[in-house]
Amino acid sequence: MDRAVAALSAERDEAVARVARLTELAEELAAESARLDEAVARLAPPDYAPLGERALRILELAEEEAGALLGAAREEAQAFRDEADA
Structure with a gap:
């Protein structure tokens, strides 16, 4: 013992x-x-204008995707915190 x-x-x-x-x-x-x-x-904020319209659109789509992924990650992290607190 x-x-x-x-x-x-x-x-x-x-x-x-x-x-x-x-x-x-x-x-x-x-x-x-x-x-x-x-x-x-x-x-200073970066200036992407010299890249051209197509590159700007690709960048915009990438930023939208990054925002969506970040939002999903935050929701998942909150779910883990809520589960840990339970």
Whole structure:
């Protein structure tokens, strides 16, 4: 019985340490994301006009597809969060 309790206690300690490491990593990544968002916000918008009408249309379609994929990913992420909270 003592070995089982000791093993469970060790597993708990490892899990707590892992949570601490992951929390620190998440905070670092969030800070980096914020820095990158600020850097992107300072950039001038790109000018694609020299590419021509056809290239502009292709770019527009790609941006629409990216928006749809991003929306679907956000919905799926929210579903995972909701499931985890349940």
